[in-house]
Amino acid sequence: MTVTAQEHPQTAALLRAAQAGDVAAIARALDAGAPLESRDARGRTPVLIATDGHHVAAARLLMERGADVNAQDAQRDSAFLLAGARGYTEIVRAALAHGADWRVTNRFGGTALIPACERGHVDTVRVLLATDIDVDHVNRLGWTGLLEAVILGSGGAAHQAIVRLLLARGAQVNLADRDGVTPLQHAQRLGQREVAALLRAAGGR
Structure with missing residues (x-):
């Protein structure tokens, strides 16, 4: 009130x-x-x-x-x-x-983890992943933290670290967006070679 x-x-x-x-x-x-x-x-x-x-x-x-x-x-x-x-x-x-x-969601239907992944906040992502937060939660855009780290990320060192953290926590590497595009396919389209290599090594298709 x-x-x-x-x-x-x-x-x-x-x-x-x-x-x-x-x-x-x-x-x-x-x-x-x-x-x-x-x-x-x-x-x-x-x-x-x-x-x-x-x-x-x-x-x-x-x-x-x-x-x-x-x-x-x-x-x-x-x-x-x-x-x-x-x-x-x-x-x-x-x-x-x-x-x-951690189950409370923002106006985009995302948990605290998803924007942290998008914006490259490595330490914050590490702290959040130490909880029971759902690593594969999908927001209203149809994106997970892994998808946002790729689609909206820079492909640089911070986002590479976040991709590693998410994969180590068990993120589904081939969980696609609403159009059926996987994280690896997005990384390849965006020219994120290092991120693509990480995803490929984890079984990404």
């Missing part, structure tokens, strides 16, 4: 403090009774706002106070999902320690 500044005098202060990453001000606002799950005009909770600003200490404090790391805003971002997509590995670790649900 959205709590406005009019409903509690410290809500606006809490939201401002989260935006600034001001740990002391966050603590003061919470101690004065500001609701932990207050929301701004975009539906963002303080922990999501702090995550958006990459304010690690602020996000951690809010989680320690019991913030819901799975609470989603108007565009279906949560602190956990956003941290995964941005490659904020420290916040991802903290969120996992405070109840992050």
Whole structure:
């Protein structure tokens, strides 16, 4: 439920403090009774706002106070999902320690893993793959993390590392997109020779 500044005098202060990453001000606002799950005009909770600003200490404090790391805003971002997509590995670790649900999906129907793969966040992908997250989850585009790492990736060292991690975790190397195009076929079309070699070695067709 959205709590406005009019409903509690410290809500606006809490939201401002989260935006600034001001740990002391966050603590003061919470101690004065500001609701932990207050929301701004975009539906963002303080922990999501702090995550958006990459304010690690602020996000951690809010989680320690019991913030819901799975609470989603108007565009279906949560602190956990956003941290995964941005490659904020420290916040991802903290969120996992405070109840992050890897099954929650973003506005594209993807888990935190998929955009992390796309954007080449190797450390974040490694952390996420240490959980029970579904390595072959398919988003609304019909893509898995492996497909996104190839189709939207650069083919460089980071995406090569991610492909290795996904394959080691058991990703289905020949799970094709909606048009029946496999990761290997995409890699070949895009001229990603190193990625193609990795996929071929894993049985890619």
